[in-house]
Amino acid sequence: MSSDDALEDALVRTSFRVAAMLTRIGAEHDLSLTQLRLLGILRDRRPRMTELAAFLGLDKSTLSGLVERAERRGLVARGRSPEDRRVVDVSITPKGRELAERIQQEIRAALAPFTSRLSADDRHLLTQLLDTVAGKTPAQHDTAP
Amino acid sequence: MSSDDALEDALVRTSFRVAAMLTRIGAEHDLSLTQLRLLGILRDRRPRMTELAAFLGLDKSTLSGLVERAERRGLVARGRSPEDRRVVDVSITPKGRELAERIQQEIRAALAPFTSRLSADDRHLLTQLLDTVAGKTPAQHDTAP
DNA sequence: CAGGATGGTTGGTACTACAAACCATGTCAA
DNA sequence: TTGACATGGTTTGTAGTACCAACCATCCTG
Numbered sequence: 001m002s003s004d005d006a007l008e009d010a011l012v013r014t015s016f017r018v019a020a021m022l023t024r025i026g027a028e029h030d031l032s033l034t035q036l037r038l039l040g041i042l043r044d045r046r047p048r049m050t051e052l053a054a055f056l057g058l059d060k061s062t063l064s065g066l067v068e069r070a071e072r073r074g075l076v077a078r079g080r081s082p083e084d085r086r087v088v089d090v091s092i093t094p095k096g097r098e099l100a101e102r103i104q105q106e107i108r109a110a111l112a113p114f115t116s117r118l119s120a121d122d123r124h125l126l127t128q129l130l131d132t133v134a135g136k137t138p139a140q141h142d143t144a145p
Numbered sequence: 146m147s148s149d150d151a152l153e154d155a156l157v158r159t160s161f162r163v164a165a166m167l168t169r170i171g172a173e174h175d176l177s178l179t180q181l182r183l184l185g186i187l188r189d190r191r192p193r194m195t196e197l198a199a200f201l202g203l204d205k206s207t208l209s210g211l212v213e214r215a216e217r218r219g220l221v222a223r224g225r226s227p228e229d230r231r232v233v234d235v236s237i238t239p240k241g242r243e244l245a246e247r248i249q250q251e252i253r254a255a256l257a258p259f260t261s262r263l264s265a266d267d268r269h270l271l272t273q274l275l276d277t278v279a280g281k282t283p284a285q286h287d288t289a290p
Numbered sequence: 291c292a293g294g295a296t297g298g299t300t301g302g303t304a305c306t307a308c309a310a311a312c313c314a315t316g317t318c319a320a
Numbered sequence: 321t322t323g324a325c326a327t328g329g330t331t332t333g334t335a336g337t338a339c340c341a342a343c344c345a346t347c348c349t350g
Contacts, residue, residue: 005253006272007256007260007268007269007271007272007275008252008253008256008257008260010271010272010275010276010279011159011163011256011260011275012163012167012252012256013275013279014156014159014160014163014275014278014279015159015160015163015164015167016182017279018156018157018159018160019160019164020202022157022160023202032336032337034336034337034338035336037161048297048298049297049298049299050296050297050298057165057168058337058338058339059338059339059340060297060298060299061298061299061300061301061338061339061340061341062337062338062339063298064298064299064300065299065336065337065338066336066337066338068299069335069336084296084297084346084347085345085346085347086296086297086298086345086346086347087296087297087298087346088297088298088299107153107157108150108153111152111153111156111157112153114278114279114280115152115153115156115278117277117278117280118274118277118278122274122277123152124152125270125274126152126155126271126274126275126278127151127152127155129263129267129270129271129274130152130155130156130158130159130271131155132262132263132267133159133259133260133262133263133271134155134158134159134162134259135259135262177305177306179305179306179307180305193328193329194328194329194330195327195328195329203306203307203308204307204308204309205328205329205330206307206308206309206310206329206330206331206332207306207307207308208329209329209330209331210305210306210307210330211305211306211307213330214304214305229315229316229327229328230314230315230316231314231315231316231327231328231329232315232327232328232329233328233329233330
């Protein structure tokens with residue numbers, strides 16, 4: 001009720017829109033949304049399977065298959081830790097990194113037509129607001145009255 | 146590159162976040178994200194299978210199964226048009242509508258902790274900005290097309 | 291060392307999604 | 321009017337996603 005829900009609805013609509021875009025771009029490279037995220041995460045991390053599952057919010061058993069398929073395509077590599085021989089850490093290969101970077105560019109390019117509807121100031125503002133909502137910005141040094 | 150990409154990245158991050166939330170809430174009612182959307186669409190429409198497929202961006206063959214499972218749970222109903230007997234139109238049942246509305250409330254409630262990090266003014270502003278990006282609002286200060 | 295905890299994989303099930311093949315119905319043109 | 325084509329959905333087959341429960345292997349503690 002009330003216009004308070006408008007923001008929630010706008011967030012949901014936006015999310016579906018962006019997700020559809022990501023799904024399409026992923027599909028053009030034979031990647032599911034999850035595999036897209038997998039590569040994105042591995043771009044600046046080298047986690048073990050369990051950490052990866054936590055990042056993605058998936059069961060560890062799901063990860064086995066996910067990583068297995070990505071590995072088969074030469075996008076990621078599995079390595080066993082010498083310290084703890086139970087641990088499997090996952091890293092991105094050069095080929096995987098290249099693909100991830102290309103896709104990131106495509107995503108930005110695909111979103112640009114939409115974001116460019118805003119002025120530079122508004123783009124900056126929107127970024128800040130989204131970061132605040134996400135809790136990225138601790139508290140937003142806002143113009144609080 | 147540069148900080149211009151920050152907005153694209155923020156949109157993507159936000160989308161994943163919201164999608165994760167929707168997936169969780171759906172799972173609590175044994176609904177996939179797609180089924181959630183299905184119910185959402187049917188809340189104010191009564192489309193035929195092909196239209197539904199277009200709305201969801203899915204192949205029509207996917208819809209058969211999707212609707213079939215939802216129908217088996219009593220959430221939607223299929224009806225054949227008397228004019229064109231090839232056409233199958235899909236409608237939401239009272240039970241389905243009730244569930245859809247409950248879930249919508251849950252979604253709003255789940256997002257509230259995040260959106261409430263903003264002031265009322267900022268919430269309003271963010272809504273406007275998102276609507277503009279989505280092309281819902283023609284331009285910041287709308288007028289004739 | 292025994293027992294338990296931790297890290298991953300395997301096996302089983304259900305769902306999602308697509309493409310191709312397939313009926314049934316509708317439409318149009320000769 | 322009828323044959324050819326178009327349209328609307330379903331079926332079938334395959335691959336991937338995702339979960340749970342059961343399972344090995346390795347580590348850690350008492």
